[in-house]
Amino acid sequence: MVVVAHAALIGGLIEACREVIAANADHLSELDRAIGDGDHGTNMRRGLEAVYADRNRLAHLPLPNALQEIGLALVMSVGGAAGPLYGTLLMETGRQLAGPDGQIEFARALELAIEAVARRGRASPGDKTLLDVLYPVHAEVVRRAGLTGIAEEAERAASLTFGMRAMRGRAAFLGDRSVGHVDPGARSCALLTVAICRFLEEQRPA
Amino acid sequence: MNPKSANVGIVIVSHSPLVAEGAADMVRQMVGDCVPLAWSGGNAEGGLGTHAAGIRAAIEKAWSDAGVAVFVDLGGAETNSEMAIEMLGEPRSGRVIICDAPLVEGAVMAAAEASGGAALARVVATAEELSP
Numbered sequence: 437m438v439v440v441a442h443a444a445l446i447g448g449l450i451e452a453c454r455e456v457i458a459a460n461a462d463h464l465s466e467l468d469r470a471i472g473d474g475d476h477g478t479n480m481r482r483g484l485e486a487v488y489a490d491r492n493r494l495a496h497l498p499l500p501n502a503l504q505e506i507g508l509a510l511v512m513s514v515g516g517a518a519g520p521l522y523g524t525l526l527m528e529t530g531r532q533l534a535g536p537d538g539q540i541e542f543a544r545a546l547e548l549a550i551e552a553v554a555r556r557g558r559a560s561p562g563d564k565t566l567l568d569v570l571y572p573v574h575a576e577v578v579r580r581a582g583l584t585g586i587a588e589e590a591e592r593a594a595s596l597t598f599g600m601r602a603m604r605g606r607a608a609f610l611g612d613r614s615v616g617h618v619d620p621g622a623r624s625c626a627l628l629t630v631a632i633c634r635f636l637e638e639q640r641p642a
Numbered sequence: 643m644n645p646k647s648a649n650v651g652i653v654i655v656s657h658s659p660l661v662a663e664g665a666a667d668m669v670r671q672m673v674g675d676c677v678p679l680a681w682s683g684g685n686a687e688g689g690l691g692t693h694a695a696g697i698r699a700a701i702e703k704a705w706s707d708a709g710v711a712v713f714v715d716l717g718g719a720e721t722n723s724e725m726a727i728e729m730l731g732e733p734r735s736g737r738v739i740i741c742d743a744p745l746v747e748g749a750v751m752a753a754a755e756a757s758g759g760a761a762l763a764r765v766v767a768t769a770e771e772l773s774p
Contacts, residue, residue, distance in 0.1 A: 473690065475691060479685070479691065482686065511694050512694060512695045515685035515686055515693035517717050517718035519693065519725070520721045523694075523725065556721060557721065606716065606718075
């Protein structure tokens, strides 16, 4: 019973993420064309398709292992800078959850993983990257804001990158010209967060 | 080639397969076969971009126990190279260094230094002298 429910949960999350990226891939590439090299949507779709193709095996792994393997699959397939960044986020979350004490809270594991992403990209909040969504999302998780609150905050945080000047990534070459565009990485991060929250909300017993 | 006595290896990573291959070709013309050399360019589908799996394969190909110096073009190339190096695991990951140097000039200067049997730190320093 428990194993089936667990596998359905992971499988469902993979499916929800794959779906939202597939539906928005063109939009993400369009955002990336404005301030990057125009392939963020294509790259993310390739990554999520790779994970989706392996979902039956992944869904039957314990959560920490599943996260690590999904992260690795993203690194291997997404490419660009997004592959290592999303890969680090998932691999580190999984690694922390699998830690020796096994008692770490999800919020703490997520925090350590976000710090690892920041180190990997050598970026800080306000640099107009996916971190500008990850930090606010984490704050909501800590606050136990509820799934709807987390999803709304992710959307809001992604929109805020519109006014930021890019300090990292390809967009940083544009300097002030990067202002006035939503960051594609922040956008994909919000889309994924919303899809995950929505899926989890649907799983709640009525 | 006996990896124990091999010179420092050189790996070139570019978003463009043509740039990566062209730069590697240039290095080869200048220093011949005495330096282990490999390149990775493009994403997993062969388009513009970089990907960690390809970079890791290039590092394996240019592997030398003396170490490997990696040259990258833009942001994603560096991030993916870091990921690829970590995937090698200790202790090998400690013998690979991403150089803060221009791709073409850096690779050529590093290869020239490496062909004389210089240690990894020396090879990297020579390339990085080119950076302002």
